[in-house]
Amino acid sequence: MGVFEMNHPLIQHKLSYLRNKDTDTKIFRETLNEIAGLMTYEATKGLRLKEVETETPIMKTTTKVLADPVAIVPILRAGLGMVEGMVTFLPTARVGHIGVYRNEETLEPVYYYCKLPVDIAKSKVFLVDPMLATGGSANYAIDYLKQKGVKDISFLCIIAAPEGIERVQEAHPDVDIYAASIDEGLNEKSYIYPGLGDAGDRIFGTK
Numbered sequence: 789m790g791v792f793e794m795n796h797p798l799i800q801h802k803l804s805y806l807r808n809k810d811t812d813t814k815i816f817r818e819t820l821n822e823i824a825g826l827m828t829y830e831a832t833k834g835l836r837l838k839e840v841e842t843e844t845p846i847m848k849t850t851t852k853v854l855a856d857p858v859a860i861v862p863i864l865r866a867g868l869g870m871v872e873g874m875v876t877f878l879p880t881a882r883v884g885h886i887g888v889y890r891n892e893e894t895l896e897p898v899y900y901y902c903k904l905p906v907d908i909a910k911s912k913v914f915l916v917d918p919m920l921a922t923g924g925s926a927n928y929a930i931d932y933l934k935q936k937g938v939k940d941i942s943f944l945c946i947i948a949a950p951e952g953i954e955r956v957q958e959a960h961p962d963v964d965i966y967a968a969s970i971d972e973g974l975n976e977k978s979y980i981y982p983g984l985g986d987a988g989d990r991i992f993g994t995k
């Protein structure tokens with residue numbers, strides 16, 4: 789269990805586009821999904837395999853396939869911006885949704901929606917949200933999933949603040965955290981700096 793900052797040159801190069809305030813919605817969306825895809829490759833290294841019998845055009849043999857069901861669960865809205873990139877590498881993954889937003893005054897997570905795959909408790913779950921700031925939203929979603937019986941959760945984000953990492957690790961030491969960058973901290977409005985601004989607004993063009 790731990791925290792993994794993904795320093796791969798391709799991820800860092802693409803992250804530079806996300807941070808740039810002049811990057812338009814189209815490029816922002818595309819780049820976010822590309823980074824999510826690259827992160828998926830790395831974050832799935834530990835998935836368990838099982839052997840199955842397969843017949844090639846030449847002979848019978850054994851091959852390896854994923855042993856456990858996999859689910860991707862974006863935290864709405866911004867987490868949606870990572871899903872397409874992830875299913876490119878996990879085409880059989882089911883996708884659940886948890887709707888949680890951060891009250892901008894109290895900074896408390898506000899729950900508004902959830903729909904999860906029926907076999908979620910047996911699944912390896914990749915919980916995804918581009919931003920881990922105070923950690924309130926991530927902790928809420930992890931608590932929620934654990935209440936539904938989920939045992940194996942990894943959290944994937946693009947940018948994490950040290951404060952958020954600490955809070956999630958304290959509450960959920962069993963959850964691995966993967967981030968493209970661990971930034972410097974939170975500003976007076978609890979936005980991550982240098983960060984990339986409000987991820988949801990940048991993905992959906994709402995500001």
Ligand SMILES: O=P(O)(O)OC[C@H]1O[C@H](OP(=O)(O)OP(=O)(O)O)[C@H](O)[C@@H]1O
Binds near residue numbers: 864888891986987
């Ligand atoms: O770690 P926290 O302090 O909880 O902040 C992070 C949360 O804030 C953002 O969502 P937001 O509330 O802006 O909702 P949105 O995705 O609908 O824009 C972000 O996408 C995270 O979910």
Ligand SMILES: O=c1cc[nH]c(=O)[nH]1
Binds near residue numbers: 866921984985987988
């Ligand atoms: O920097 C931040 C903090 C919370 N939510 C965002 O979208 N960005």
Ligand SMILES: [Mg+2]
Binds near residue numbers: 866986987
């Ligand atoms: Mg937002």
